[in-house]
Amino acid sequence: MFNVLKSSRRMLLMATGVMALAAPAVAADTLTVVTFGGSFESAVDKAFFVPFTAKTGTNIVKEDYDGGLAKLRGMVEAGNTTWDLIDMETNDAIAGCDEGLLQKLDPKLLGDTSDFIPGAVLPCAVASMVWSTIYAYDTTRLTTAPTTIGDFFDVTKFPGKRGMRKSPKVALEWALIADGVPVKDVYKVLGTPEGLDRAFKKLSTIKSQVVFWDAGAQAAQLLADGAVSMTMAYNGRIRVAQQQDKRPFAIVWDGQVYDYEWWAIPKGAKDTDAAKQFVSYASGPDTIWKLSNYIAYAPPRKSAVPQVDKAVLPYLPLAPDNFKNGLQIDAQFWADNFDSINNRFTTWLSQ
Known part of the structure; x- marks a missing residue:
C-alpha cells in the first residue's frame, strides 16, 4: 500500500512539474511612457528607465510626442487611454488636472515633499527636472x-x-x-x-x-x-x-x-500601480539627480543638487552665471x- 501511494505521489509530482513547464509565465508589467524623445529620452532611459526595469522587472514601452493635451483628451473621452505615464510641460500639467485628464497624485509616493523646490509638486504631477x-x-x-x-x-x-x-x-x-x-x-x-x-x-x-x-x-x-x-x-x-x-x-x-518638467499619470491608465511605482522611484532623492549627469537639466529636490557631478553644475539653468x-x-x-x-x-x- 505504501509503495502504491509513493508511486502515485511520484506520478502526481511529475505531472504537476510538466504542467508547470507547459504553463505560460506570468507576464511582467508593461509601462507605456510618453516623453519628448531625442536626447532627453536617451538621458531618461539611462537615468531612470533601465535601472527601474532592472529593479522591478517592469518593461517600459516609450512613445514620443510634442506636448499639448489634444491626444490625451481624445483618449480619455473615448475611454481608451493607452498611456500609463506622461512627461508634461507645466501649463499642460495644470490644465490636464483641471480638466480631469490626470489622476491626483498621492504625496506619500514622494517622501518628504518639503525637500522639493517650491512649486515642484502639483495636485496631479511631480517635477522631474528644471529645464530652460x-x-x-x-x-x-x-x-x-x-x-x-x-x-x-x-x-x-x-x-x-x-x-x-x-x-x-x-x-x-x-x-x-x-x-x-x-x-x-x-x-x-x-x-x-x-x-x-x-x-x-x-x-x-x-x-x-x-x-x-x-x-x-x-x-x-x-x-x-x-x-x-x-x-x-x-x-x-x-x-x-x-x-x-x-x-x-x-x-x-x-x-x-x-520651467519644470513633470511626471503625471493619465486618467484611465491601464497600469496605474506600475506608474506610481515608477514615479516614486524616479522622484526619490537617491535617483532624481542622476538625470543631470546625462543631460544638463537640474534636479528639483534640494538634497539632490549636491550629488550632481560638479563638472555639470555650470551648465544647468539655475547656475548663478546663467540665471x-x-x-x-x-x-x-x-x-x-x-x-x-x-x-x-x-x-x-x-x-
Missing part, C-alpha cells in the same frame, strides 16, 4: 558673438535664419524682452491686449527669417546643417550636441525661460490663455 529655453549659435558661422535676446531679433547685425519652436510660448516673451520690456514685467504686459499686439508686432519683424521646428531634436539639427544661424532650443539638447557630437555651439543665457536675467514661465498664464493665443499664433503663421 535658450538660444544657441554656431561659433564658426558668426563673426560677432550675440549676447542678448535683442540680438536674436537683430537680423541686420546678425544675419541669417532663426530657428524657433512652432508655439507662442517663449516666442512672445522673447519678443517683449527684445522690445524693451523688463523681465519682471513680461507677463503683466503680455496679459493685456496692447501687450499681446506689441509682442506679435515684434515677432513679425523676423517672421520672414524664421524656420519653425516642432520636436526638440530638430533645433540642434537645424543649427548643425547650417539651415539657421541661431536657434531657440532646450539647453540640455544643445549641451548634448556640444559634448557628444562635438558641435561648436554656444548658448546665450540672457532671457532664458525656465542673471532668467524668466520663470508663468504656467498659470499659459494654462488660462494658451488656446486663444495659439489660435491667433496659428492664424499669424498662415498670413
Whole structure:
C-alpha cells in the first residue's frame, strides 16, 4: 500500500512539474511612457528607465510626442487611454488636472515633499527636472558673438535664419524682452491686449527669417546643417550636441525661460500601480539627480543638487552665471490663455 501511494505521489509530482513547464509565465508589467524623445529620452532611459526595469522587472514601452493635451483628451473621452505615464510641460500639467485628464497624485509616493523646490509638486504631477529655453549659435558661422535676446531679433547685425519652436510660448516673451520690456514685467504686459499686439508686432519683424521646428531634436539639427544661424532650443539638447557630437555651439543665457518638467499619470491608465511605482522611484532623492549627469537639466529636490557631478553644475539653468536675467514661465498664464493665443499664433503663421 505504501509503495502504491509513493508511486502515485511520484506520478502526481511529475505531472504537476510538466504542467508547470507547459504553463505560460506570468507576464511582467508593461509601462507605456510618453516623453519628448531625442536626447532627453536617451538621458531618461539611462537615468531612470533601465535601472527601474532592472529593479522591478517592469518593461517600459516609450512613445514620443510634442506636448499639448489634444491626444490625451481624445483618449480619455473615448475611454481608451493607452498611456500609463506622461512627461508634461507645466501649463499642460495644470490644465490636464483641471480638466480631469490626470489622476491626483498621492504625496506619500514622494517622501518628504518639503525637500522639493517650491512649486515642484502639483495636485496631479511631480517635477522631474528644471529645464530652460535658450538660444544657441554656431561659433564658426558668426563673426560677432550675440549676447542678448535683442540680438536674436537683430537680423541686420546678425544675419541669417532663426530657428524657433512652432508655439507662442517663449516666442512672445522673447519678443517683449527684445522690445524693451523688463523681465519682471513680461507677463503683466503680455496679459493685456496692447501687450499681446506689441509682442506679435515684434515677432513679425523676423517672421520672414524664421524656420519653425516642432520636436526638440530638430533645433540642434537645424543649427548643425547650417539651415539657421541661431536657434531657440532646450539647453540640455544643445549641451548634448556640444559634448557628444562635438558641435561648436554656444548658448546665450540672457532671457532664458525656465520651467519644470513633470511626471503625471493619465486618467484611465491601464497600469496605474506600475506608474506610481515608477514615479516614486524616479522622484526619490537617491535617483532624481542622476538625470543631470546625462543631460544638463537640474534636479528639483534640494538634497539632490549636491550629488550632481560638479563638472555639470555650470551648465544647468539655475547656475548663478546663467540665471542673471532668467524668466520663470508663468504656467498659470499659459494654462488660462494658451488656446486663444495659439489660435491667433496659428492664424499669424498662415498670413
